[in-house]
Amino acid sequence: MALYDNLFEPIQVGPVRIPNRIVRSAHGTLMQGEALIAYHEARARGGVGMSTLEASGVHPSAPSSLPLHSDAILPFYEQISERVHRHGMKLFQQVYHSGAATGRDAPWSVSAIPNPMTNIVPVAMSKAMIDDVVQAFGDAARRVRDGGLDGVDIHASSGYLIHEFLSPALNQRTDDYGGSLENRMRLLLEVISAVRAAVGHDIAVGVRLPNEDYVPGGLGAAENALIAQLVEPLVDYVSLHMGSYWRFHRLIAPTDDPLGVEMPANRVITQGLVKPRIVVGRIMTLDQASAIVGSGEADMVSMVRALIADPELVNKARRLEEHRIRPCVGTNMGCVGQLMTRGVLSCVVNVAAAQESRVSFEPEDRAAVPRKGRVVGGGPAGLEAARTLALRGHRVVLHEATRRLGGQVLRAAAAPQRADVWQIVRWQ
Helix, strand or coil: CCCCHHHHHCCCEEEEEEECEEEEEECCCCCCCHHHHHHHHHHHHHCCEEEEEEEEEEECCCCCCCCCCCCHHHHHHHHHHHHHHHHHHHEEEEEEECHCCCCCCCCCEEECCCCCCCCCCCCCCCHHHHHHHHHHHHHHHHHHHCCCCCEEEEEECCCHHHHHHHHHCCCCCCCCCCCCCHHHCCHHHHHHHHHHHHHHCCCEEEEEEEEECCCCCCCCCHHHHHHHHHHHHHHCCEHHHHCCHHHHHHHCCCCCCCCCCCCHHHHHHHHCCCCCCEEECCCCCHHHHHHHCCCCCCCCCCEEHHHCCCHHHHHHHCCCCHCCCCCCCCCCCHHHHHHHHHCCCCCCCCCCCCCCCCCHHHHHHHHCCCEEEECCCCCCCHHHHHHHHCCCCEEEECCCCCCCCHHHHHHHHHHCHHHHHHHHHHHC
């Protein structure tokens, strides 16, 4: 019997059988081509049950790194699906329209309220614009299916277009798409209908909903629970995520947020659902993921940053080697920080993250002639250097002038609610 058996049970999601409960919800990488394929293939090889490609625009008015609004995407889909399927992982695509978050002149949105990330006053969409985007969602879903992927994830969260229509704080319309909850849900329901018309039940169709906006006058957990119950009969799963660009720090929880920070809001929603439910939000350990599934609060657990830090997390747990899982320390300095400032995904504890096509996760070769080595300085860099040299077969002595290993990480971990930073030094 393996540790955390409940995480390794398969689950049926519409027409798709997911081999285990550890999944990866969509997140930005800004990568394309072989780099993006290698990134997802590393997690597939590591045992992940399902991964979702980052949110991609279905319409030319919402451009993205993956051209989902064109059949030109099909060769890429065929290649990536073949590469990840050989390892047993299922691959989904998150489809969206970025709405007012689109960084271009005159973006389309529900109302003329600027997104704080762009500060551009958007164009309130006409009925013709809405119809055009709804059709684009259906066309995009067809490409996902025809490219060999297993499912489509309709993004209705994070402050993007569908979320803007849902939100009473952002939706100021007076037509059939504004005012009552029924009207504010109209776009989402039309999108789901268009997607189903395009792909039927050939692939899985899911929706990602908000659980808590943290915006005055926005959506709270109780109203989101009602939205989830209304769309549940139309989809194969419901995925939950908190926050939006109006409360950006809530989108990706940093170290000073508690583990499982989104679960209080999630519980309000998931308890009323029977279809498979996916949760996310600073879930960093297999023990915590197992407890969430075991309690019935969710059916699948998304561990995005933990799997950036260690793509072999699932396989290590299966081998009862949990102590060898390289921990995510939750600082967001490598992943989100670098992506937002430099447009490059990385990781402060895994140098190979987003470089899998040219950098190995661990040393793959042994030194032809083992040598004696001396590393001076027992901070995280010195510890990693000593560890890597030892893995290659060298005999290493590590010297540190102070009483404890860890260097500057010791100071960072001493700050209130930052003790998790210490985990990388403990692991090293």
